[in-house]
Amino acid sequence: MNSPHPIQSLVKPRVIKPTVFWRLAEDIPSTLSSTLILVSVLFPLVTWWAITTFGQVDPKFLPSPQQVIEAGVRLGRSGDLLRDTVASLWRVGVGFAWAALISIPIGVLMGSFASIRALLEPLFGLMRYMPAPAFIPLLILYLGIGEEPKITLIFIGVFFFNSLMVMDTVKFVPKELIEATYMLGGTRWDTLGQVILPHVVPGIIDACRINLAAAWQLVIVAELIAATDGLGRRISVAGRFLRTDEIFVCLIVIGMIGLLMDLGFQALLRSTCRWASQRR
Amino acid sequence: MFLQIKDLHKNFWTRQGELVVLKNITMDIHQGEFVCALGASGSGKSTLLRQIAGLDQPTSGEVRIEGRRIVGPGPDRGMVFQHYTLYPWMNVQANTEFGLKLQGVPRQVRREQASYYLSVVGLTQFARALPRELSGGMKQRVAIARALASEPKILLMDEPFGALDVHTKEAMHEFMLDLWQRTKITVFMITHDVEEAVFLSGRIYALGSRPGTIRKEMVINLPHRDHTVKRQAIFHDYRDELMDLMRKHGQEALAAVA
């Protein structure tokens, strides 16, 4: 055989050296991993503490960890923090539940039937790129400043994304699995309910996990603009009176709640979809 | 005539134009026969099986089972696919029962039926395992049990052992023959493996490629069917004849492409 070029003389020899830290798509030893996790949590905390302790910073600009803890205790004792948290969670809960309830079946139908996809995908694809916060003035105009505009905002922010993401997970159901079901005597309806739906449950849970994070951000944005209670409202009030420590308290609470919701969905995924756990 | 394929043509429209995949296919398969269609990769074997399954409609010609024309998929034909098609969230027992469940068989009956066919394929101990905990050979045995559980008129198999190693494959061959003799089921199997076809079938249709046509129909008469027969001259004669035929077609196909 004579190929047109003497390739061996043109290519550099390479070896891949063993490594621990830079392993691609492989696990690292658990001690290393817990050390790194600890560093990622402690480093910002220690830096924050060091700056406020040694750095002569105005606490109105950056409060120290102690001041933030004190503010947290103060807000907690008075019941304000709990009231605001519940208000925000309630809005997210209602708006997200409605959006999920409607978007999941619509997403499954869009993924399963090209006809329904053709009917809805152009509209949804367009709506998805309209930032939900940009609807706030309209919603206030149409629905006033009560709970309705905030819940509707969350609905708008979640519904289109969630429908399209659920639709995409349905497209990953292997065609042969659907055909195998027909060969076993399943109707289209059976196939939709007993094969496609269980197959996409992990994907749906994942889509909901991601979109709940978006909903949680939206409620804060909505409350920043117009609300009488809620964590976003508390931040905007605290900002007006330069109570920076309270802003920090609210930010930390918002972050913690978001993290807990995420972990909750991950646990749900693990417990309901053991069969899929190796895929992710 | 049990399964009857008459003048079947299948064309696909692709970006390069019209592709003739199957041309002039006529086959007859009798009740209780074990027939193989043998052909190289790309000769249209899966396409042929999909027409019989009713998952696809022929461009012209027809397929009949017991005189009735096939218009769509249905559980009267048990299908074992080329790739693994078990439901990953169901355990082996639930996978095997699923066809019966879809057809409305009461729970107790379908449980017993599935257990019986799991014992036929030798997987009783794995009834509670999930598909991903099984080896490739075991997965295909579950797929066979699942297809058999509805007691179809014919078992259609698309290279069911193509992904298995030689030894597992041999074990599956013995298993298939044993199963066929015990259940008396009609089997139409597709393969590119000449020895597999000769060892298992009573009759072979050898397909040529591009377009897929029947080049030869061959009746196999082996004195007995166990692995020792593979060393006998008669087995070699069948095998060599088919190998020569396929080699010739392969060269023709290559020349046609070049």
Ligand SMILES: Nc1ncnc2c1ncn2[C@@H]1O[C@H](COP(=O)(O)OP(=O)(O)OP(=O)(O)O)[C@@H](O)[C@H]1O
């Ligand atoms: N849906 C389709 N659209 C266009 N072309 C197709 C389609 N299905 C199959 N073909 C073409 O038909 C030919 C035969 O395909 P088929 O899958 O039937 O081959 P096969 O004999 O089963 O091969 P293998 O042994 O590799 O499974 C191929 O050239 C393929 O590209």
Ligand SMILES: [Mg+2]
């Ligand atoms: Mg094939």
